[in-house]
Amino acid sequence: MSQAQPGVVMVSLSEAYAIAIGHHRAGRMGEAAGVYRAILDADPRQADALHLLGVLAGQTGRVEEALSLIAQAIVLDPEAADYHDNLGSLRRTAGDPARAAAQHARALTLEPGRAKAAFNLGLALGDLGRMGEALGCFGAALRIDPGYGAAALAAGRLLAGGPEPGVIHGAAERWLAHALALAPDSADAWAAVGRARLAAGDADGAVTSYDRAARLRPSDGAALSNLAMATLQASGALPEFPRADRPEATWGEPLARALDLFLAALERGAGEVAEAALFRTAVLTIHRGMLDDARLERIAERARDRLRRAPGDGAAAACVAHGLYRRGRLTTASRLARRYLRGWSEEAIRADPQAAKWRQVDARPVFLDALAAYRPRIAGAGERSMPVPPAAGGGAILLVSVDSGYWRRFGGWFLSHALRDPAGNRVHVHVVNPDAEDHADLDHRCAAQPGRLSWSLERIDLPVHAPGAETTYYACARFFVALDLLERTGAPVFITDIDARNTAPLPPELRDGAGWDLTVMRDRRARGPFDDIIVSFLGVAPTAAGREFLGLVGAYIGWFFDRGEAAWTLDQAAPYAVLHDWTRRGRAPRLREHEFLRLPWFDFPVKGEG
Structure with missing residues (x-):
């Protein structure tokens, strides 16, 4: 050949190919392409140059150009098995597994002993969902070349990702064990074992396998992300993967480890899946009070x-x-x-x-300043009545606010504890939209406990006035009712839940309302402004500060209902925001604080389950 490129004199075609392939293998793609084109300039019918230039184009992301070049090479030499095999791989990359499979099958027909063609045909058939045929191809590749570990790995991956991973878990593990026997330190194989075990529900085994993969490839963000996902699933903290042998008290360490692994994975180039998982896991960990x-x-x-x-x-x-x-x-x-x-x-x-x-968390001063003058429409949207009002005189009142379903589920149980002590608390039940059966039941119970039990009702069209927040309303309505009771009786009112168990009468200093304005139960785990003050126990004394507090909380709640923005935990966000605002202004109500789940007078069986 004559001079084909400045500075490179080629005396023969074979030497030109040797130079081009040398550049290609060394990753000098531009130089390799230049020599391939020089060969084609000298002889446009050089099928090998067309084929190799097409391979190079595919490796640099120019798939359409690559398909065209290799197709031209096949026209010139239709019996070259490697041309068909590489064209098939490009068609699979382009998202056409059916044509890819046909091309690989042609390569295998031309060269039955070509293990790579059998392997590639298996990949394409797997993409088409033809699992049995794909596994046959992977087996054929291993028979041709017993050291072809990639075929065993691909078979294991295919089985692990199939429609019934639990059923074929054993088969996947056998293929992957074969792959590991050929390459014991293959990070890809260990990661595939982890994926197979996770799919089969063996999260602990998946953690072990993914950990091995991550140790073999410590700079691989995907390996660390996989380990984090498996650690999270093995913890038992995910609602979709509960574990009876992993109670909530054990979740802190694995959640922290998963977060650290996600952070490390992102530092090593893991993508958006790991990033999204990091934030979701953080929110879960915050909610559990463990971050x-x-x-x-x-x-x-x-x-x-x-x-x-x-x-x-x-x-x-x-x-x-x-x-x-x-x-x-x-x-x-x-x-x-x-x-x-x-x-x-x-x-x-x-x-x-x-x-x-x-x-629902609005701590802006301009918003909170406006609450004192705000008159919520929701507060007057329904019709309230009090069939059995609280008796004049007496001590503190325990207030529960429920719908009909919750009353029937917990009402009798709650009263059996709250009214057990003859010298104990008074109870007021507020029912949203009761039916005739509820009405008769409460009247009967009040008659059996004169002076101790009272009740009120409210009829309101919740789909109209609280769309999407029907279950939230009865939790929030208790603040409106509490203010009414405070003004009617002049007695302290303690808001609680119908599923709370009253274990002892309130002490005299709380029953009498002396020396305090507010009594709150706080969750010290910093789970958020909607989970800081737990309204399962909140007491308000008949003082100016107590009345003002209930008025502001009611206005806060009403503002969100009136705008259709009410949702669960509004009843806890509102008192927290009001107290936070008072602190910001330097106001100091006489406040008594108690620890969540550590009250001497109540326990919370349902909430205690986490």
Whole structure:
């Protein structure tokens, strides 16, 4: 050959190919392409040059060009098995597994001893869902070349990802064991074993396998992300993967490890799946009261970066808001949450529990300043009556507010504990939309406990006045009823839940309302402004501060109902926001605080289950 490229003199065709292939194998794609083109300039019918230039084009992402070049090579040399095999691989890359399979089958016909063609045909058939034929091809590749570990690995992966992973788990493990026998330190094989075990429900085994893969490939973000996912599933903390042998008390360490692994995976290039899993896991860990401030701050920093790229990521926004709340910056947190929710549809907000909860946290001074003058429409939307009012005189009143279903489920049980002590508490039951049977039942119970038991009812069209928040309403209505009871009786009112168990009468200092304005139960695990004050036990004394507090909380709740934005935990976000605002203003109600789940007078069997 004559000079084909400046600085390169080729004396023969074979030497030109040797130079081009040398560049190609060394990754010098531009130089290799130049020599291949020089060969074709000299002789356009050089099928090998067309084929290799097509392979190079495919390797550099130019799939359409690659398909065209290799097809031209096949026209020139239709019996070259490797041309058909590589064209098939390109067609599979282009998303055409049917034509890919035909091309690989042609290669195998031309060269029956070509293990790679059998392997590639198996991959294409697997894409087409023809599992049995695919496994046959992988087996054929191993018969041709017993050391072809990639075929055993592909078979195991195919079985593990099939429609019935539990049924074929054993077969997948056998194929993967074969792959590991050929390559004991294959990170890909160990990762495939992890995937197979996870699909079969063996989360502990998956953790072991993914851990081995991550140790073999410590710089691989995907390996660390897989290990994090398996650790999370093995913990028992995921609602969709509960474990009787992993009670909630054991979740803290694996949740922390999963978060650390996700963070490490992202530092090593893991993608959006790992990033989304990090924020979802952080929200779960916050909800369980198990996320420490240091980890939350690291996660919140990454969440800020995520929100710059994807402002609609609700879990990331929740992580940032929680971080601000932990640092005492609730006003900023509530502003941020509301800003990120702009543009979200109502359906999207209600489908995202964190979005729905944070929308109800409004600590802006301008909003809270307006509450004193706000008269919520929802407070007067229904018709309230009091068939049996509380008796004049007497001590504190325990107030529960329920719908008909909850009354029938828990009412008798609750009263059997709350009214057990003859010298104990008074109880008032408020029922939203009771039927005639509920009415008769409560009248009968009140007659049997004169002076101790009273009740009221409310008839309201909840689908009209509280669309999407029907179950939230009866939890919130108790604040309106509490203010009414406070003004009627001049006695302290203690809001509690119908599924709470009263274990002892309230002590005299609480029953008499002396020396305090508010009594609250707090969850010290910093789970969020909607889970800080637990309204399963909240007492209000008949003082000016107590009345003002109930009025402001009722106005806060009403504002969200009136705008169709009420959701679960509004009854807890409202008192927290009002107390936070009072603290900001330097107001100091006489406050008594008690620890969640550690009250000497109540326990909470349902909430105690987590």
